[in-house]
Amino acid sequence: xxxxxxxxxxxxxxxxxxxxxxxxxxxxxxxxxxxxxxxxxxxxxxxxxxxxxxxxxxxxxxxxxxxxxxxxxxxxxxxxxxxxxxxxxxxxxxxxxxxxxxxxxxxxxxxxxxxxxxxxxxxxxxxxxxxxxxxxxxxxxxxxxxxxxxxxxxxxxxxxxxxxxxxxxxxxxxxxxxxxxxxxxxxxxxxxxxxxxxxxxxxxxxxxxxxxxxxxxxxxxxxxxxxxxxxxxxxxxxxxxxxxxxxxxxxxxxxxxxxxxxxxxxxxxxxxxxxxxxxxxxx
Numbered sequence: 001x002x003x004x005x006x007x008x009x010x011x012x013x014x015x016x017x018x019x020x021x022x023x024x025x026x027x028x029x030x031x032x033x034x035x036x037x038x039x040x041x042x043x044x045x046x047x048x049x050x051x052x053x054x055x056x057x058x059x060x061x062x063x064x065x066x067x068x069x070x071x072x073x074x075x076x077x078x079x080x081x082x083x084x085x086x087x088x089x090x091x092x093x094x095x096x097x098x099x100x101x102x103x104x105x106x107x108x109x110x111x112x113x114x115x116x117x118x119x120x121x122x123x124x125x126x127x128x129x130x131x132x133x134x135x136x137x138x139x140x141x142x143x144x145x146x147x148x149x150x151x152x153x154x155x156x157x158x159x160x161x162x163x164x165x166x167x168x169x170x171x172x173x174x175x176x177x178x179x180x181x182x183x184x185x186x187x188x189x190x191x192x193x194x195x196x197x198x199x200x201x202x203x204x205x206x207x208x209x210x211x212x213x214x215x216x217x218x219x220x221x222x223x224x225x226x227x228x229x230x231x232x233x234x235x236x237x238x239x240x241x242x243x244x245x246x247x248x249x250x251x252x253x254x255x256x257x258x259x260x261x262x263x264x265x266x267x268x269x270x271x272x273x274x275x276x277x278x279x280x281x282x283x
Contacts, residue, residue: 001027003057003075012110013073044095048074048088053262056084059092061100068102072116085119093123097141098182105139148190157255159248161191162199162276165206169238172225176239184244191248201277202251206238209273214242215265220272223247242266 003009043062047055057074070092074085096102107125109116111133124147125137152158161169169188173181204210209222221236223246229237236243245257245266255266275283 003073006075006077008077009073009075012113012116013071043068044100046091046095048072048084048091049258049263050079050084051256051263057088059088061092061096063100063102066103067106068096068100068104069106069108070096072107072119074115080115083119083122085115086122089119089123093139093144094182094186097144098185099179103141105144107137109135109137111135145189148186152190152192159187159191160194160199160203160250161188161248162196162205163193164196164281166191166193168206168225172239181239183241184239184247187244187247196276196281199274199276200250201274202271203274204246204249204268204271205274205276206247207275207280207283208271210246210271211269212242212246213265213267213269218269221246 004013043060045058045060048057048059049055054076056076056079057072059073060071062069062071070089072085072089072092074080074088093105096105105125106128107116107120109120111130117135120137123139124143125139126143127135128138129136166188169184173185173188199205204223206223206225209220211218211220213219219234221234221242223238223243224235226237226239229235229240238244238247241257241259242264245255246268249255249268251268251271253268256263257266275281
């Protein structure tokens with residue numbers, strides 16, 4: 001609400017003062033569970049946070065038939081120019097295409113809003129139409145998936161998934177509720193796919209056992225399919241937050257992973273067992 005009262009923040013937003021008044025009225029009259037429901041009517045609304053979990057802006061996704069429109073605001077002016085907008089935009093695309101199943105994501109940006117224009121162009125959006133004051137950009141689901149896979153090749157945070165694991169995980173995702181496996185589907189689709197007999201021995205594949213550090217907590221886990229998960233035995237479902245996070249990473253890798261309410265740092269200390277390295281290709 002404070003951000004929407006800042007003229008420098010809202011100068012390029014349409015009907016921003018009405019939006020600000022509406023948010024103030026809603027916040028003052030309802031409690032959090034109802035507030036969440038109201039903010040997500042017709043789409044998705046989420047806060048954008050920095051790596052220290054401090055809120056710096058928000059993203060609104062509105063479904064319109066097969067398409068989806070995105071509104072992105074970095075409200076904390078101290079964080080302008082740090083490319084947090086592009087990071088929030090990538091999360092918005094993930095939700096739009098893997099959760100809301102949009103065919104096209106649309107952004108309408110004021111012609112003078114240079115920061116937003118640069119952020120959307122960096123993320124691969126294509127100019128569809130323009131007027132002297134407004135530019136309309138779009139990202140199709142096909143283009144999004146293509147860029148997701150191409151960008152992984154030169155990405156130092158790229159992950160590796162075997163052909164067999166990819167096929168099984170895609171079947172699992174098709175049977176699960178979309179909202180529960182959005183991150184998993186994103187990871188599977190961005191992964192570099194390798195032959196089971198050629199995958200590096202220190203990669204966390206399905207049914208691998210590894211020693212992790214979750215922030216300051218050390219644990220030994222096995223990465224398994226949901227039907228085999230057993231928290232007390234250290235068998236971690238690939239659909240869980242930590243399970244999805246470690247899939248495809250290697251010994252020594254560190255991952256900052258957003259979980260409910262906060263970001264956790266995960267370090268893979270050692271892969272104790274990998275089915276492919278042991279010749280157990282039936283697992």
